[in-house]
Amino acid sequence: MKQHYDAFDKAPANHVPLTPLSFLERTAAIFPDRTALIYNERRSTWREVQTRVRRVASSLRRLGIGPGDTVSVMAANTPELLELHYAVPLTGAVLNTINTRLEPETIAYILDHGDARLVIADTAFSAVIQKAFALNGKTLPVVDIVDPDGPGGERIGSETYENLVGAGDPEFAWTGPEDEWAALALNYTSGTSGRPKGVVYHHRGAYLMAMGTPVAWELPRHPVYLYSVPMFHCNGWCHAWTMTLMAGTIVLIRQITGEAVFKLIAEHDITHLGGAPIVLSMLINTPEDQRCHVGHTVRVMTAGAPPPATVLAGVKKLGFEVMQVYGLTETYGHVAQCIWQDDWADLSPDEQAERQSWQGVGFPMTERIDVVDRDSGAPVPMDGQTQGEIIIRGNTVMKGYYKNPEATAEAFAGGAFKSGDAAVRHPNGYIQIRDRLKDVIISGGENISSVEVEGILHRHPDVVLAAVVALPDEKWGEVPCAFVELKEGSAESEDSLIAFCKENMAGFKRPKKIVLTELPKTATGKIQKYVLRQEARTMSETTQKQD
Incomplete structure (x- = not known):
């Protein structure tokens, strides 16, 4: 009698194309x-x-x-x-x-x-x-x-x-x-x-992203949202449609500064905002005389790069409740979230911040997000150690790359979107990015996570931002090279930061070169590592010529 279930046709009454419009x-x-x-x-x-x-x-x-x-x-x-x-x-x-x-x-x-x-x-x-x-x-x-x-x-x-x-x-x-x-x-x-x-x-993907976000972020009706995420980036994480769905009030900001963000939060009772970790770091480092008093909790969604645990701990002290999310342009923005677990309440503040820096588990509308072995395609063990590639499957994965069927086929090979992000999966199922696959530094046969080295550098009280890339090396093949942006007026030097690294990480992971500079960034606050990689290659070539 199965045929009776197949006797129905889609009709205007029961099948309306999904659209966030x-x-x-x-x-x-x-x-x-x-x-x-x-x-x-x-x-x-x-x-x-x-x-x-x-x-x-x-x-x-x-x-x-x-x-x-x-x-x-x-x-x-x-x-x-x-x-x-x-x-x-x-x-x-x-x-x-x-x-x-x-x-x-x-x-x-x-x-x-x-x-x-x-x-x-x-x-x-x-x-x-x-x-x-x-x-x-x-x-x-x-x-x-x-x-x-x-x-x-x-x-x-x-x-x-x-x-x-x-x-x-x-x-x-x-x-x-x-x-x-x-x-x-x-x-x-x-x-x-x-x-x-x-x-x-x-349209379907944007509709489902807008539907999934309120559930994942626990959005109330009528949030007051500071739109600090550029709307050119993943259509502003699709929040233009999400906040409309929730009948929110959207506060727009043209030029983001710490002072301006604090002022708008106080003036309009902002309840929610989004931003890359660099925005959070900017808020932490805003001088006291440029901050307005914030007397209520502001819920923050952060994404764009794995946030250092020290940054998450710092914004928590300011009264911000941060949720780390993960995604790519190819996935309409966020498709994973770090949901707070009750048993984390017994951990120290530093341990809590470390957990909250993980990329976590799938959003409600994400069908599958996993970490798999790049060769076999099999899921990696959930041991927090075995590294693989994040793959994603669901309705919020792009149609494909415009006029580029070869790249589309490569990205979708194996039946899921291949992210290019190297990660591990912890025993509780939570995903944690170790690096972009192209950012893993292989030194003398040892794999070094640039994210891990950056996280340790961010523990230094004078470090605002740190980015680590591979520096070509004749002996080791490549070694870590750190580009560091310091707080204004800091007296730290390359030597003092290397000394700090010696006290806090294994010898093979330590940066062999530290450059103090303002880091190049995209409009969404991501550090442009490709610029730094080129600079590191140039430094290596210059050194070789001098030798």
């Missing part, structure tokens, strides 16, 4: 007058956001933008960028948010490779957009975002974003995508080796 319609209908966005002196309710989104979407249609077109956006975290997370896909087009710190050559590549039909750009980035056009030898239509609170910049478009709002239809009708597998967004990886790859998100 539906969250705006629901929230605007239920909570129309609640404050949705705060940006400096600007305030918008959810009804006003909905109306502006519809107007912009209808104007984009007037400009010829429709299903399958790519609309590239280069903007800071302002109301316009959040609105475009709805307005662009409402037309059926694909939203391509571009890293605001990229150089013209990479922007030119993204615009060309991504088949951009239209560019919407903050005037602060007009000069770099024009240079990108010159490199490509063609000029695309541009819509200018003119932010009165921004740094200014030349207008290069034929019309402004506010023109789109003013000329648009507030009753613009949309029915959602016909297929939830349809492309929603195009995000380019950081391009640490070769050209960046275009990662394609679909």
Whole structure:
């Protein structure tokens, strides 16, 4: 009688394609007058956001933008960028948010490779957009975002974003995508080796990410969220859609400083924020006279790099409750979380911080996250020692790399997405990253985790940031080389830091060279290790020539 269960067809009544765009319609209908966005002196309710989104979407249609077109956006975290997370896909087009710190050559590549039909750009980035056009030898239509609170910049478009709002239809009708597998967004990886790859998100994945995040983070209704994660990065961890679903109040910040973050937390009673470990380190090192009193607990989601345990311990003292999460551009952002376990309450503060720095277990919408042997594909023992590669399977894994079927096939070989992250799995099932596979240092046959060495360096009270890479060495093949950013006014030197390392780690793990410098970072706060690796190679080559 099995055939009776197969007798039903999908119908409009029982099968609606999943899309995060539906969250705006629901929230605007239920909570129309609640404050949705705060940006400096600007305030918008959810009804006003909905109306502006519809107007912009209808104007984009007037400009010829429709299903399958790519609309590239280069903007800071302002109301316009959040609105475009709805307005662009409402037309059926694909939203391509571009890293605001990229150089013209990479922007030119993204615009060309991504088949951009239209560019919407903050005037602060007009000069770099024009240079990108010159490199490509063609000029695309541009819509200018003119932010009165921004740094200014030349207008290069034929019309402004506010023109789109003013000329648009507030009753613009949309029915959602016909297929939830349809492309929603195009995000380019950081391009640490070769050209960046275009990662394609679909509506289903973004919907499920937005649904899974409130469960994992235990979000209440109406959170007050400080959007300190750049919205060009994994679409701001998909929080533009998540916070709409929760009918939250989104406080936008254009330029992140410790003083500004503390001020906004106090002024708006911020309940939640997200940021890379570098943001947490910035808060810890904000001078006392630049901090506002925070009289309530602020819940923080941190990701981007394994946070040093000392940083987690430091922000806890400030009254921040931190949850470490893990993910990649290819997984819409976070797909694993370090859930607090009750038995950790009996541990020392340092031991608690160490546990909280683990990447943890899968989010509710993650079907499988595991650590496997790279050769056999078998799960590694849960002994906290055996190292393997993190693999991920689920609906929040990208469709694939845009116009790159070879890279897509390689990433999905074996039936799961291969992350490129080396990790172990502890007896309780929690995953802990040991390194990026390309960052493991092999010295005299010994594997050295750069993350482990960095964690020890971060214990030094004067170390703000540390990054460890391989330094080519004639005798050992390669040895650890540390690049360290110190607190302002610190009297520490390379010799004193090496002495500190001698007291705190095994001899073969100690950095043989320590460079005191400001570390190069991406806009999301990740340290650009590829720049440091090149610098280490250059140092080695220079030394060899001198010898």
